[in-house]
Amino acid sequence: MKDVFSAIPIFVAVVESGSFSLASERLGMTKSAVSKRISSLEDSLGTRLFHRSTRKLTLTESGEEFSDYARNSVYIAQQGITAATLNQGSPKGTLKINAPMTFSRLHLAPHLKEFLDLYPDIKIILSMDDKVVDMIEGAYDVGIRIGELKDSSLIARQLAKCKSVVCAAPEYLQRAGTPNTPHDLKDHNCIYYSLFQAGVEWTFLKAGKKLKVEPTGNFIVNNSDVICEMLLQGLGICQMPTFIVQRYLNTGQLVQVLANYDLPDHSIFAVYPERRHMPEKVKVFIDFIEKKLHSVYWEVESEKSA
DSSP, X not given: OHHHHHHHHHHHHHHHXXXXXXXXXXXXXXXXXXXXXXXXXXXXXXXXXXXXXXXXXXXXXXXHHHHHHHHHHHHHHHHHHHHHHHHHHSOOEEEEEEEOHHHIIIIXXXXXXXXXXXXXXXEEEEEEOSSOOOTTTTTOSEEEEESOOOOOSOEEEEEEEEOEEEEEOHHHHHHHOOOSSGGGGGGSOBOEETTOTTOSSEEEEETTEEEEEOOOOSOEESOHHHHHXXXXXXXXXXXXXXXXXXXXXXXXXXXXXXXXXXXXXXXXXXXXXXXXXXXXXXXXHHHHHHHHHTXXXXXXXXXXXX
């Protein structure tokens, strides 16, 4: 069947040229090679497509019928090639993005109008989901991932560092006390993010050593916005990325604790399916977002206000 498909453009060239000789010149093939491919095509189809004579080449009845379909298929393929080439040349088309909900709200949505103004021929479909979805199954062009990446066929590009802190509201710390070591967390109400990719334990680093603590508390949720709200209300303590809580740390609504312990380094990534040629719409989006995030502006703004 592969031989049939590959011979169709040759068949169409012969039909449109009216001879093997002219078709061979058009295709950059020898006349004998063109003749052999047509004979092979006829053998595969089990029917003769041309009446051959020394002076004239005409289509058989089967050839006439096959010609309509063949010429349409070549035309459609040429249109597809043109469309794909245009897509590569200028950013256009539908860009399907998957990203975590809170990150999208805080750090994607504020920039999307500017992106769409820059690239008016791009249409964005943004799917906000805190679960890690299957990019291929969902037919996503690009995804935003935060934290540790699992092994996959996806290509990853780091957009920015992702720093986390352990924090709580001042009123909670006044009521429950301030932990001095990770072990002290056993006496605190730890709010837990159920989709935490690093597992059920919180990992702390000090003097080259790792210390793991399993948080316990009365509230578990799968959404960072809700965790932030519970922190602000003084429910407990949680480990949170600064891209969510930095503004509340700046205002004093939240306070960092255990600051003398480091947390594992994480990053914000753009991921996309492996392709030999990245679509231009994906390239310009990743470049755009990387420029917006590379300075980790939420922390830079904090340093300026200090």
